[in-house]
Amino acid sequence: MSKQAKVNKKPKVITWRLYLVVVVIIAVFVAIASRAAFLQVIESENLKNQGDRRSERTIVSQSHRGNIVDRHGTALAVSVPVQIVWSDPKIVHEKNGLVDKRRWQALADVLDRPVEKLLSAVKNPNRRFVYLKRQVSPAQADYIKQLKIPGIFLKPSSRRYYPTGEITAHVVGYTNIDDEGKNGIERSFDEWLTGEPTKRKVRKSRDGMVVERLSTVEEGEHANDVVISIDQRIQAIAYKELKTATEYHRATSGSVVVLDVKTGEILAMVNTPSYNPNNRRTMNAYKLRNRAITDTFEPGSTIKPLAAMTALDFGEYKVDSMINTSPGWYRLGANRIRDPRNLGKVDIATIIAKSSNVGISKLALSVPKEQFLTSFYAMGFGSHTNVTLPVESPGVLRERRRWSDFELATLSFGYGMAVTPLQLARAYSVIANDGKLNPISILKLDKAPQGEQVVSPEIAQAMLQMMEGVTKAGGTALKARIGGYRVAGKTGTARKAVAGGYGDDYVVSFAGIAPIDNPRLVTIVIINEPKGDKYYGGDVAAPVFAKVTTGALQLLNVAPSKTVTVPMKLARLSSPEHRSIEGRLYEQ
Incomplete structure (x- = not known):
């Protein structure tokens, strides 16, 4: 048996497989290169923009609102740090944040909100942002952090705090929850107090950390402080005395304005009822009005010195003229004016001290009608004081061609016109400032302004001396006297107008100047609708003037008058002996 020889065959290459592999590899590389080229060249800007939208953010630096301070630097409005509590409902649901109801109950307790409302706010998992509460204190924020509820976050913010509360509420005003000024100085100087925050573009990582600062989008401006003319010490005294008087006399409301004679600065402006801007629950609409500039009233007899001064300046009478008021009434057409x-x-001087309607009417009618009205306009009636506080009323002083003698006569004793307490204070500053009318300022001034001469200095000085008789024995305001200082003033008791005439309610007032020898302050006191047996300006408003002005003069270190003021108990005595003593004490 023969063995068959074996033949060694070489492996044969399968060409089509090789080509297939090569083609696939080349195709893969071509695809990768094409995709890379597509992404790098064609879609590069689109992809870059998408990346920027995911990582780039514009952050706004927090800018605290400027402070409001009084003329001595006492803080009246400041910004304090608080936190905003907010939630991301999507994260709450993704991380099972609703499981532990005890933590939500604790959160509801610290936020003072029903737990049901909190759970309702985060029940929609598609929402990404919802406020739970604005402006919580740092202590509350720390407690919320410790609760560690998924999806609950804190954001720094600030809120307004008013250290003096209701005492300066009407002047300073308040802000809303978005820190926007809504009344008073806060509203008038909102842009100045707010400033502008700085905006920067940054890149953030997925966990919210800033990894790159790219550029400054907008350079901000620092918030500014406002220094107002109010002296907080005088403001506090005025508010205390006004509130005491309105409560004691069961009055509807009241106002006090204290004006610096030389500069026109407002040293105090208070109203009752007031409100506490730190407690929004007390902010009823009727409490928000700054009545010293918004509410008008018929000034009554407080206008008489101004009318008499106009008559002396432009009429036929002189300082020592005598006027016949007999028989105690004065007929003008079908109307009669009475004393x-x-x-x-x-x-x-006696007409002013005794508040004679007949006497002042004859004085007023001695002046040409146009000149009489022009004089009142020149003293600021019927126009805004431009005090840069919101919602100021211009008052009412009619402009018309024809005025009857009776209408001019009633105008001379304060009927037929309406003024604000601040307007009345400005007019009385003319008497105190040698006939010059200064602009009114709620901001502290660096120097006294140049006033406008509206009455001759001699007549203003003469009227100031005459008005002292109002506080002497026989005058209408013995209770306006101040120990150690000579004061001048005028009472006012005016019936309130109602439909068809005048009702039974009164607005009582006292307008005073102190001290006479070197006038420094004008103080106006208005009490609206006092109840009880005492409803005259000398009984209700004059004591408030005395207490407020006494405290103000002492705080301002104003030297006592050269003559001695008669004590009240001596002033009440009516014997001829005591009256002669009083006369000697008041001699220059």
Whole structure:
């Protein structure tokens, strides 16, 4: 048997397989290169923009609102740090944040909100942002952090705090929850107090950390402080005395304005009722009005010195002229003007001291009508004081061609016109400032302004001396006297107008200047609708003037007058002996 020889065959290459592999590899590389080229060249800008949208953010630096301070630097409005509590409902649901109801109950307790409302706010998993509460204190924020509820976050913010509360509420005003000024100085100087925050573009990582600062989008401006003319010490005294008086006399409301004679700065402006801007629950609409500039009233007899001064400046009477007021009434057409009693023939000082309607009417009618009205306009009636506080009323002083003698006569004793307490204070500053009318300022001034001469200095000085008689024995305001200082003033008791005439309610007032020898302050006191037996300006408003002005003069270190003021108990005595003593004490 023979063996068959074996033949060694070489492996044969399968060409089509090789080509297939090569083609696939080349195709893969071509695809990768094409995709890379597509992404790098064609889609590069689109992809870059998408990446930027995911990572780039514009952050706004927090800018605290500027402070409001009084003329001595006492803080009246400041910004304090708080936190905003907010939630991302999507994260709450993704991380099972609703499982532990005890933590939500604790959160509801610290936020003072029903737990049901909190759970309702985060029940939609598609929402990404919802406020739970604005402006929580740092202590509350720390407690919320410790609860560690998924999806609950804190954001730094600030809120307004008013250290003096209701005492300066009407002047300073308040802000809303978005830190926007809504009343008073906060509103008038909102842009100045707010400033502008700085905006920067940054890149953030997925966990919210800033990894790159790219550029400054907008350079901000620092918030500014506002220094107002109010003296907080005088403001506090004025508010205390006004609130005490309105409560004691069961009055509807009241206002006090204290003005610096030389500069026109407002040292105090208070109203009742007031509100606490730190407690929004007390902010009823009727409490928000700054009545010293918004509410008008018929000034009554407080206008008489101004009318008499106009008559002396432009009429036929002189300082020592005598006016016959007999028989105690004065007929003008079908109307009759009356005095409480027949004063007979008296001088102008007695007309002011005794508040004679007949006497002041004759003085007013001695002046040409156009000149009489022009004088009132020149003293600021019927126009805004431009005090840069919101919602100021211009008052009412009619402009018309024809005025009857009776209308001019009633205008001379404060009927037929309406003024604000601040307007009345500005007009009285003319008497105190040698006939010059200064602009009114709620901001602290560096120097006294140049006033406008509206009355001759001699007549203003003469009227100031005459008005002292109002606080002397026989005058209408013995309770306005101040120990150690000579004061001048005028009472006002005016019926309130109602439909068809005048009702039974009164607005009582006292307008005073102190001290006479070197006037520094004008103080106006208005009490609206006092109840009880005492409803005259000398009984209700004059004591408030005395207490407020006494405290203000002492705080301002104003030197006592050169003459001695008669004590109240001596002033009440009516014997001829005591009256002669009083006369000697008041001699210059």
